[in-house]
Amino acid sequence: MRLNNKVAVITGSGSGMGRAAALRFAAEGAAVVLADVNDTALDEVCAEIDSAGGKAVSFRADVSSAADVEAMVKAAEDSFGGVDVLYNNAGYWRYAVDGYQVGETDAPSPLLTEDMWDRTIDINLKGTYLGARFGxxxxxxxxxxxIINCSSVAAFRVGHGASDAYTAAKGGVLALTRSLAVEHAPENIRVNCIVPGPIATPLVERMPAEDRDAFAKYVPLGRWGTAEDIANMALFLASDESSFCTGQTFIVDGGYLAL
Known part of the structure; x- marks a missing residue:
């Protein structure tokens, strides 16, 4: 019960890493506010937490919308009396299974369109800013x-066919984390960032099996990580066990960046 009597808001909690964190936080005693754009997924996660004896409410929110994020935080305070943990987990990357197509994917420039740039930056970087602004x-x-933010190993390692908008957004999340941590440390607000490596999420399942197997060879531990691997790190950062950690980057990548 490491989060007993705590209230946690988790964006992007309808699936993947957000869902795993919501289940883990609830099991550790937190009242959880689930936020996502997928109402059906939210209802399923909320029901799973309720059936396990936990406390959760769902709130549909687009993290790129200031009105939605402000209302999300208000819903947490109205439902549970306040906010103790804000996990800015929601993210967006339009993966191209069949190659980069102009206007359809986050591609290398000049294939990257302005619309796709805006959408990728708005969700990944602006969404993190809005979470902090209202949280x-x-x-x-x-x-x-x-506050727990979510970046990516893409902010550190750029490969062939790099996704320019995603790389830029996730690099910005790292810088924003440090800025927020220094500014708000005197208020007893800790801000850290998780950097997931290759994690098996529903998005990754769209990749051809041969591509997934090939990528695993670049991970020293020899496998893709799980959403639960990231949830374990998020739990540590949300709990008092990390009380002397702020402004830091916590890489969970199976050794990927060590190569």
Whole structure:
């Protein structure tokens, strides 16, 4: 019960890493506010937490919308009395299974269109900013708390056919994390960033099996990570066990960046 009596808001919690974190946080005693654009997925995760004896409410929110994020935080305070943990997990990367197509995927420039740039930056980077903008006042009202942001190994390692918008957005999340951590440390608000490596999420399942197998060879531990691997790190950062950690980057990649 490491999060007993805590209230956690998790964006992108309808599936993948967000879903795994929501289930883990609830099992550790947190009241969880689930936020996603997929109502059906939210209802399923909420029902799973309820059936296990946990506490959760769902709220449909597009993290690129200031009105949605503000309402999401208000819903958490109205439902559970405040916010102790904000996990900015929601992300977006339009993976091209059949090769890069102009206007359809986050591609290398000049194939990358302005619309796709805007959408990728808005969800990944602006969404993190909006979470902080509306989440920090709620954390202040509780006397402090935790923000967890989500970046990617793409911010560190760029390969052939790099996705320019995604790489730029996730690099920005790292910088924003450091800035927020320094600014708000005097208010007892800790801000850290998780950097997932190759993680087997529903998005990855769209990749051809041979591509997934080939990529695993670049991971020293020899496998894709799981959403639960990331949830374990998020739990550590949300709990008092990480009370002296702020402004830091926590890489969970099976050794991928060590090569």
């Amino acid at each position: 920090i006042p709620a954390l202040r009202r509780r006397g402090g708390g935790v």
